Amino acid sequence: MVDQTVVLIRHATDADLLALEWDGEYTHYRRMYSHAMRDSKRGNRVLLVAEVEGEIIGQIFIYFRPSWSRHFPNEQAGYLHSFRVKSQFRKQGIGTSLVHRAESILLKRAYHRSIISVAKDNHDAVRLYQSLGYSIFTEDPGRWSYVDDHGRIQQVEEPVHLMQKRLIVK
Ligand SMILES: CC(C)(COP(=O)(O)OP(=O)(O)OC[C@H]1O[C@@H](n2cnc3c(N)ncnc32)[C@H](O)[C@@H]1OP(=O)(O)O)[C@@H](O)C(=O)NCCC(=O)NCCS
Numbered sequence: 259m260v261d262q263t264v265v266l267i268r269h270a271t272d273a274d275l276l277a278l279e280w281d282g283e284y285t286h287y288r289r290m291y292s293h294a295m296r297d298s299k300r301g302n303r304v305l306l307v308a309e310v311e312g313e314i315i316g317q318i319f320i321y322f323r324p325s326w327s328r329h330f331p332n333e334q335a336g337y338l339h340s341f342r343v344k345s346q347f348r349k350q351g352i353g354t355s356l357v358h359r360a361e362s363i364l365l366k367r368a369y370h371r372s373i374i375s376v377a378k379d380n381h382d383a384v385r386l387y388q389s390l391g392y393s394i395f396t397e398d399p400g401r402w403s404y405v406d407d408h409g410r411i412q413q414v415e416e417p418v419h420l421m422q423k424r425l426i427v428k
Contacts, residue, residue: 335371
């Protein structure tokens, strides 16, 4: 078990981009991560990482202009995505801490709705989000594409639940 006091949650910087590839597991997302970093410099996104003794062990990104916000016409809704914790550090509350930090950033920007999409077969994640107060509000075929590190367009199709939570200042 990792000592929670040594887990640092902070904003990612350019120097973290390689570490976000997790020793090759996510190299195919290199361009997407660079784009997300550029977006963060324009204020459209926040990239949070969890770090333990200099190693990036988790991440969550916040997007402030999601198309899903059309479901909540009278309020600002942010989208949490690219959420993951390295397997050996799971089930120790780090994911929960990342979501809580992301929610507090949304609230500071006067965003009172948080949205997450989760693959329908990702039962562990659905359960975690439910325990954090999220509920399913719609479904989506989950069709999207990205350009991989070789410049090839990759199509993804992964049916998802869209989950939401009303954020309240405590
Ligand atoms: C989803 C994910 C980010 C969660 O991260 P995590 O750090 O394991 O999350 P937490 O530790 O906060 O919570 C996970 C579970 O551990 C439990 N837990 C939290 N702290 C704990 C502790 N100290 N001791 C034992 N269990 C604990 C939580 O209650 C939760 O229980 P549940 O499985 O019954 O819901 C992680 O599983 C992951 O990276 N999965 C692969 C990628 C993925 O699916 N991402 C989500 C895409 S939508």
